[in-house]
Amino acid sequence: MSTNHFEILFVFGRPASGKSEFFDHIGKRDQNSLLSKLHIAPFETIDDWFVLADKFREDTLWEKLTGKRKYSKLDNNVECVTDMLLYDYAILHLNRHVLELTEKHPTFFQERTLLIEFSRGGEKNYEHTLALFDPSILNRAGIMYVNADFDTSWARNVHRFEEKQKYSSLAHMIPRSQLERLYLHDDWGTLTENNESGFINIKDQKIPFATMENNDTPLEDLRNPAVMGPKYERALELLMKDYTTRLR
Amino acid sequence: MTTQSFDNLMLIGRAAAGKSELIDFLKHLSEADRLEKYHIGAFEEVDDFPWLYQMWQDEDLWEKLGRKRTLATKRDNVYLTLDWEIYDFTILKFNREIEKKQKENPDYYNNNTLFVEYARGQADAYKKTLNLFEKDVLERTAIFYLDNTFEESMRRNTIRATDKDTEQTILHHRTPLEVMEHYYKINDWQEFTEKKPHGFLDVHGVKVPFVTVWNMPETLDFNELEKRYGPALDQLWRLYVDKPL
Numbered sequence: 001m002s003t004n005h006f007e008i009l010f011v012f013g014r015p016a017s018g019k020s021e022f023f024d025h026i027g028k029r030d031q032n033s034l035l036s037k038l039h040i041a042p043f044e045t046i047d048d049w050f051v052l053a054d055k056f057r058e059d060t061l062w063e064k065l066t067g068k069r070k071y072s073k074l075d076n077n078v079e080c081v082t083d084m085l086l087y088d089y090a091i092l093h094l095n096r097h098v099l100e101l102t103e104k105h106p107t108f109f110q111e112r113t114l115l116i117e118f119s120r121g122g123e124k125n126y127e128h129t130l131a132l133f134d135p136s137i138l139n140r141a142g143i144m145y146v147n148a149d150f151d152t153s154w155a156r157n158v159h160r161f162e163e164k165q166k167y168s169s170l171a172h173m174i175p176r177s178q179l180e181r182l183y184l185h186d187d188w189g190t191l192t193e194n195n196e197s198g199f200i201n202i203k204d205q206k207i208p209f210a211t212m213e214n215n216d217t218p219l220e221d222l223r224n225p226a227v228m229g230p231k232y233e234r235a236l237e238l239l240m241k242d243y244t245t246r247l248r
Numbered sequence: 249m250t251t252q253s254f255d256n257l258m259l260i261g262r263a264a265a266g267k268s269e270l271i272d273f274l275k276h277l278s279e280a281d282r283l284e285k286y287h288i289g290a291f292e293e294v295d296d297f298p299w300l301y302q303m304w305q306d307e308d309l310w311e312k313l314g315r316k317r318t319l320a321t322k323r324d325n326v327y328l329t330l331d332w333e334i335y336d337f338t339i340l341k342f343n344r345e346i347e348k349k350q351k352e353n354p355d356y357y358n359n360n361t362l363f364v365e366y367a368r369g370q371a372d373a374y375k376k377t378l379n380l381f382e383k384d385v386l387e388r389t390a391i392f393y394l395d396n397t398f399e400e401s402m403r404r405n406t407i408r409a410t411d412k413d414t415e416q417t418i419l420h421h422r423t424p425l426e427v428m429e430h431y432y433k434i435n436d437w438q439e440f441t442e443k444k445p446h447g448f449l450d451v452h453g454v455k456v457p458f459v460t461v462w463n464m465p466e467t468l469d470f471n472e473l474e475k476r477y478g479p480a481l482d483q484l485w486r487l488y489v490d491k492p493l
Contacts, residue, residue, distance in 0.1 A: 061340040065333065085313055092309040 005041040006142050006236075006243060007109035008098070011117045012126065013146030014183045015174070016156035018214040019117055021222045022146065022232060028225070037233045039240045043113040046097060048090040055086060080178045087124045087182075091132045094118070098137050109140060116141075121186030130202045138202055142243045143209040144235055145192075150184050152215050159219060197238040199246070208242035210235045253289045254390050254488060255357040256346065259365045260374065261394035262432050263423045264405040266463045267365050270394065273473050285474075286481045287488075293363040294345050296338035301327070303334060328424050329431070335368060339380040342366075346385050357388065364389070369432035375440050383452045390488045391449070391458035392480070393441075398433050400464055446483050448491065457487035 013019050026040055034040045056079040059069040071086045072079045081087065094116060101108055108114075120129045130138065148156070157173060164171035188211070191200050197210040212235035214222075221227040259267050271293060274282060283289040304320040304327040311317055319334055320327040329335075342364055349356050356362075368377050378386070408422040423432070441447065441458060448455040461480040467473060 057344075058337075061337055061344065064340055065336055085310075085315070088313050089306075089309055092312060093306070096309065 005035060005039050006113050006240070008137060008141040009040065009113055009115050010130075010141055010143040011115055011146070012143060012188070013119060013214070014121070014148055014150065014153040014186070015119055015179065016153050016160060017119075017146040017148035018212075018217065018222055018228075019119070019146050021228065022144075023115070023117070024223060025225060025228055025232065029229075037229075038236045039243075040115075040236075041111055041113045043115055045115040045117060046094055047116075048087075048094055048118040051090040051093045052081070052086065055089075075175050075178070076172070078172045078174055078178075080175065084123060087120070088129070088132055091118070091129055095133050095137065099134060102136070119183065122182040122184065124182060125187035125191075127187055127191055127200075127202065130200075130207070133202075135203050135205055138205040138207055141207055142239045143200075143207060144239060145188055145209060145211045146214050147188070147211050148215045150180070153183060154179065156219065197242060199242060206246055208239055208246060210239035210242075253283055253287045254361045254485070255388035256362050256364055256385060256390070257288065257291075258389050258391045259363050259394070260391065260437075261367060261463070262369065262396065262398065262401040262435065263367045263428065264401045264408065265367070265394040265396050266404070266466065267367070267394055269468075270392075270473075270477065271363060271365070273470065273477070276470070285478065287485045288361045288481075290359050291361040291363055292349075293365055294342060295363075295365040296335075296342065297366075299338050299341055300334060323424075326422070326424055329427055332431070336377070336380055338366070339377055343380075343382045343385055347382070367432065369435045371434065371436055373435035374437055378449065378451045378456070381451070383454055386451055386454040386456050389456055390484050391456060392484060393437055393458060393460045394463040395437070395460050396463050398428075400466070401432060402428055404466060446480075446487060448487065455491050455493075457484060457491055459484040459487070 011019050011022060023045065026034060026038065026043070029038070031042065034043075055071045059072050059079070063069045069082075071081060071083045073082050074080070098114065098116075101114070118129070120126050133141075154176065157179070161171060161173040192198065192209055192211065195211075197208070199206040199208055201207075212231055214231070217227070217231075259270065261267055274286070274288060274291070277285070279289050282291075304322070307315075307317050307319050308322070317330065319331045320329050322328075346362065346364070349362065366377075368374055381389070402425075405423055405425075405428060437460070440449065441460065444460075446457075446459040448457055450456075459480045461476060463476070467476075
């Protein structure tokens, strides 16, 4: 395991908590400062949304063929998951992807960081979901949780939708009931005992975490590198401290 | 439709009829040569086998989560189909993929031929399947059917098994014998085409040109393959450009 960069960095947080803005930030930052300040090597990202979206597309074809969708329903033209096991399936998909990657490129993590993004809560909480990963993956991982409560998450979602609506009549928004089901309550506070950083135990693996507070960040600052850069640096510095401690 | 090359060339026939080998043959020719001789310039392939295989593999994940397998059972790393509707599903997926290519590049067919490769069996095999294609797709399509006997398909399929039996890949995806017997033994191609070697099929009111090529005996000799495929592709081209509206 590397001592100067994260091999695997999980990025968690409610929808619109600020994860996309984080990815946008690191995508624009130069590699030297990315490594020295955020401990992120040249990186790749995987996201469970692509797995879910693929199943939604499959559902469109199943509906055409049989009249029935398998995993989702349409609510105001937005796909809503009806088969809750699909969320676990998506994680096993990511898990398989990482195991295959490691098998094909055994030295991948020596010089690279893999970022894994997803959001969970409700009946599919983080403790349950993380346990679906292989221990060899958990063993390489650190977690950054971007904290925004449900009301903030909802308000930012509404804002995003309104912005998109200005440019496209096709803009759509996940219904509140769907978001509430999974994201109204999550187990992050319980799992981390509300500590800002430390370790959580999953499958006998001590996984370091850091929570980055992002609840009160004004909308206009979410993509402002002068505001967000230092916040990310602080969170990931805290995380790296524990990440390297685990190696001793 | 462009007049230089086929837009969609549907390559069909039994499993192990020699479809992948035909593609392999065409890949050995230069683009200019291929265009001049066969009306196929740059080309891409869409084949439903990788989709089927992916869906069966994905079922391994559902099984881990406690779900019963419904699409295919798994034996010695080989999947045995349970749900035959999946074969209709992949035809709808062809429609979507073909539409996507045109959407992403409206000039797609100016430079490309798209091979649409699949195999179907049973009494309603091709009539049912072709009816699942969108009219827009059929209007740009010519069909190249590779014919052989079931026994020959079985023989070729068994040879595929020898060295890569535990792996299913494009050129080496041995179909389990049960599936060959149950699904591929008979099909409706001869009935559907009224045993004509070439002509038009009427699907959704579209006249779709087709040619049937007897693909036996198996040969890897390129001169022999040229003699076999050349006149057939030429015949198909003539039907394709002169098709009635």
